[in-house]
Amino acid sequence: MFKNHIKIAWRSLKKQPFFTFLNTFGLAIGMAGALLISLYIHDELSFDKTFADAERIYRIDTDIKFGGAEMRSAEAAAPMAAAMQKDFSQVESTVRFRDRGSLLLRRTGTETNTKELRVSFADSTLFDFFGIELLVGDANTALEQPNTMVLTKTAAEKHFGVDNALGQTMLLNNSDTYTVTGVIDDLPKNSFLREHTVFMAMSGYADAQLINWGSNNYYTFVKLIPSADVADFQEPLEGMLDTYMLPWAQQHFPGITKKSFIEAGNYLRYHTMALTDIHLYSNRDSEMSANSSIQNIYILSFIGFFLIVLACVNFMNLSTAYSLKRAKEVGVRKTLGSNKMELIRQFLTESGLISFISLLVALILTMIVLPFFNELSGKAVSIPFSNAIFWGILLLATILLALLSGSYPSFFMSKFKPVKTLKGGAQSSVGGGNIRNTLVVFQFTITVFLIVSTLVVFQQLNYIQSKDLGFSKGQIVLVEDIFAVDDRLASFKEEVLKIGDVKNATISYYLPTPSSRSNSSYFMEGAMTQENAIQMQTWNVDPDYIGTLGMELVAGRNFNKQYATDSTAVIINEATLKVLGMNAEEALGTQISQDIDLERPQFYKVIGVVKDFHYESLRENISALGLFWNQTPGILAAKISPGAYTETLAELENVWETFAPGQPFNYRFMDDSFNTTYEAEQRLSKIFIIFTVLSIFIACLGLFGLAAFNAQKRTKEIGVRKVMGASVSQISYRLTVDFLKLVGIAILISLPLGWYAMDKWLQDFSYRIDIPWWVFLLAALLAVGVAILTVSYQSIKAAIVNPVKSLRSE
Template identity: 75%
Template sequence: MFKNNIKIAWRSLKKQPFFTFLNTFGLAIGIAAGILIALFIYDELSYDKMFTDADRIYRIDSDIKFGGAEMRSAEAAAPMAAAMQTDFPQVESTVRFRDRGSLLLRRTGTEANTKELRVTFADSTLFDFFGIDLLVGDKKTALKEPNTMVLTKTAAEKHFGVQNALGQSMLLNNTDTYTVTGVIDDLPKNSFLREHSVFMAMSGYAPSHEMNWGSSNYYTFIKLIPSAHIEELKEPLNGMVDKYLFPWAQQYFPGMTKESFIASGNYVNFFAKPLTDIHLYSHRDSEMSANSSIQNVYILSFIGLFLIVLASVNFMNLSTAQSLKRAKEVGVRKTLGSKKLDLIRQFLIESGLISFISLLVALLITILVLPLFNDLAGKSISIPYSSPFFWGILALATLLLGLFSGSYPAFFLSRFVPVKTLKGDTQGDAGGGSIRNALVVFQFAISVFLIVGTIVVYQQLQFIQNKDLGFTKDQIVLVDDVFAVGDQTQALKDEIMSLSQVESTTLSYFFPTPSSRSNSSFFPEGSRNQEDALQMQTWYVDKDYIPTMNMELIAGRNFNSDFATDTTAVIVNEATLKVLGVGPEEALGMRVSQDVEMENPVFNTIIGVVKNFHYESLRENIGSLGLFFSGTSGMLAVKMNAGDFSSTLASIEGIWNKFAPGQPFSYRFMDDSFNTTYEAEQRLGKIFMVFSILSILIACLGLFGLAAFNAQKRTKEIGVRKVLGATVGQITYRLTTDFLKMVGIAILISIPVGWYAMNKWLEDFSYRIEIGWWVFGLAALLAVGVAILTVGYQSIKAAVVNPVKSLRTE
């Protein structure tokens, strides 16, 4: 019987190829989208789970408010790890990282450097802690001695290969010599260490041995013993503030008490963040690698579910639209003794067959578009062909989808009354209109919601691009690793400045794009009270920094190399004045010091006030910042005149090669560097747009089916109206307005939901757009326009039929 049902189902599908194609294509799109999103979500949820005992590993985070600044740090103080291992029997082991940024690396005896982008100091416990094996070397001793390093496989192969790595001497930034003591495999792409290629021994980094509880610069991880629970550490962890932090601080502020500290509005809180939660749930000021958001997972989960449901709804509508053509078949079958259950089974087998064919098509679509999706999502996802679990879930999901999609058409068709259907009267049996209408409303409500989301994300990104940031980011190129030219940095700068295509240049480590960050506590002259502390970014710049960045001085003056006193001068931003409680002119001449020593402090005199500029993401409020006059040489910013940038870059590279032969010429445009801060939002916007288009396409297929069903059901009515003088336009209008009512209901439902959801998303930004009414108007207009185009075709097709044929339908 099953074989017979399959054969009949196949014949039925072949008899109506166009509707079979629409059903298959619609379901295939939904399944393909579901597969892609499921693979994406699985990858997101898998982060850092590959490490040994990942469920017992936690990172120590800190929330700090001091000196008018609030910090949500992913780092802790240098002595935190040792104190936790000593004080808490629940802690099995610890490991710390201290990010080093990028560096130039070369084998001693060679001239050409290779740039390694992510380098970190790490404790020698690193490899045992995370269960990382070494390809060569002993993991127990690899990072024990100062000036030793471990490379990843890719980093080692750049210089001497894996097997020849042990004992090799490497020169860092042309100054420090390190010995290679091990090589590890490249770290997984779904781990927080994925971007790091060089690990240097923490034992050789002197500040890591200091008992400095006032500076949080170390990513600190703890591993609990198997029987311990993190809840046991919650209160004792914050007890470390009283035990260690306050006694340390009271060395410098003898009058400070916990009560006075809290009364000033300050606080220090420690937290333990599970390792496996970091990627999706941690959004702190200083993450070790770029994280995603659980919100994105939820959004994509709903989009994937909606697309599959939309495809299923589309199948239902198209199937019921074709029901009248099969009414007599059902009547004959029932007359010949077929039971309702037999008919339901027959139609469910048909839907299952379509689902299976759709699955094959969906897999083909997935394979073809996966590279594009990876590029869109910034992933390296692949289909797990060898995973029985993947295929089992896929088969089960397809079966359930087939049953769900075919359930309503099966029960709908099976309840036709044979006497009526054999007489050609199916009007009474072709009910269920309210259900089909509700399905179309649901489809378009989702589509309008996604359109609203796409417009809002795009608007916010445009707002970010066009907002006055307080500095100029266009036509500026950042040249990295200027220290590679040694003591010729000024000569390099002067020669590049002499190019006719160059407007200005400046040297600094610090720029208002992803770059170095440094925070320090300052005190006004005459005060050492913690209540008067000023927590401020400290950026070291030259005299050309403000003009090159096109920043605005609202009081005072810029640095001047002719004034010897400017070596201890500082230019502050407007946010600093709020903490100091003074105006721009009042601030000039004020002196602050970051020396916590009571005797002979070095004071910095405020000589200027610069207008606030956004040096961090627009998600954050602008904090206090000071520019200090220094001969730093981290990066060279070159502001170019409009014209042929490629020839200007070629000229700059030629000068670089003259001053730094054999050193890599590494550069990036400042606006591109700025845009990387919002890469996640840009990807989300593109994903919204792609899936919005898919949802509209699927919704249109469903509407097309319902329009065909409606036109078929009203064939006689249309014939009668034409005989009585109705025009094609009038009939088309009448048929179309019925569907526009449903689209209107969908718009009314989706607009408040879209407004609420996108406002919640915008709350992540301190500087954001207001959602205008026109956003919803445009989304509604697009939905109505698409509906008219879809329904209009079927309506016109029905309206132009010869009324004689319409009236002979019996």
């Protein structure tokens, strides 16, 4: 019988090609979308699980409130790892990283540098800790000695190949010589180390050897012994404040006690973060690599699930719409002895056949669009064709999909009464209108919800792009690695300023877009106690910084080269005034210092107050910041004339070649650098658009099917109305308005849901939009417009039928 069911199902599908195409294509679109989302989610959930003993590895995070500033850092103090290794029996091993950023690298004896974007100091335990094998070299000794380095395979091949790498010497930033002691394979794309290409020995980094508990700059990981429970580890971790931090602090802040520290409103707390949770659950001030969010996983899971459900609903509606054409077939089968279960098996076989055809189409569609999806999402996922588990899940999901999508049409058609269907009364025997209407309401509820979400995400991103940030990011080109010009920095800047379309230029490591950050504690003259500490960002800039970046002074003046005393001056932002408890005029002339433990501290005089500008993500509030005149060779930012990019960049490169021959000319635009801060949101918005369009398309197919069903069921009613004088427009209106009622119900349900969900999403931003009322209106109008366009075709088609044909059988 199964063979017979397959044969009949195939004949039935061939007999109705348009219906088969709609059903197959609708299911295939839903399956392809869900498959892409599933591959994305699987990649996100797999982060850092490839490392050895990943389930026993934790990062030490630090929460600090001191000097009016609160910090949630992913880093800890340099001596933290050694202290835990010594004091805690639960700790099996530790490893630290100190991010170095980017550097220029070249083989000794050559002239041309290569830029490595992600470089880090690391302890020698790195390879054993994470189970990373070396392609060449000894993992136990590779990073033991100072001035040694390990490269990834890609980095090694740039210079001398993997086999020839061992023992080679390389020059870092044209100054420091390092010896290559090992090469590892490129690190997994789904790991927090994915962008790192060079690891340098921590033993050669002087700061790492200091007992300094006040500077949290080291990513510190611990591996617990197999029998340890991380919950038991938390209590002794908190005790490190008393054991180590306070004794160190008392050397620098005389008289400080735990009581006075807490009564001043301060705190210092250490936490553990599981390695496998970092990518989705960690959102701290200084992450080692860009993380995602578990919220995005929930959102995409929701979209993927409902894409499948929408496709199933679409299948149900189209199947029931076509059921009238098969009513006589059901009647004949029942008359000839077919029972209800046999008919159900027949129709489920047909839905199963459509599902498996849809699966093949979905796989083809996925393979076609996967490269574009990877580019959009920033992933490198692939379909695991060789994985038996993947095929098992896919086949099981297809079978469940066939049962889910085919169950209602199968039971629905098996209920046809043969007496009525053979007399031509199929219309009165089909029923089930409430279920079909509910399915349409469900489809459009999800669709309108996605439309609202997409519009809100776009509005927030537009707000970010157009908000007054307190600085100008347009027409500013950033030339990187200018330390390559050595001691001719001032001459280099002068030559850049001679370029006709360069309006201004400044040199600094510190920019309000992603760049270096430095936090320090300062104290006002006359209040040199820890209770009066001011925690603020310390940025070294030159006198042209404020002018080049278009910042505004609200009081005082800028640095001036004519005043020698400005070398000990500081310009603070408005957020610092709130910490000081002063207005701008009162703050001018006050003096601050870091040197609480020195007899003769170095004071810096406040000469100006700059208007607050956003230097962190808009998720964060603006905190205290001080600009100090101390030129550091990091990045040159040049303000250039609009429309002169090509010529100006060419001239900049010529100046660069004069001052740094053979060195790579690396540049970027500040607005592009700013946009990288919100790359995750931009990708999410694009994914929203794609899958919202898909959901609208699938919902339209379902509505199209129901409109066809409704028009077919009411053929004689339409005929009677036309005979009684009804016009085509009146009949079309009558047929269309019934569906608009369903869409209206869907809108009333989805709009509050959309507002609630997106209001929660916006709470992640300290600076955010209020969801405008027109977003809901536009979403409703789009839904109504799509519904009218979809239904009108079937309505008009039914309305123009000759009434003689529709009433002939009466």
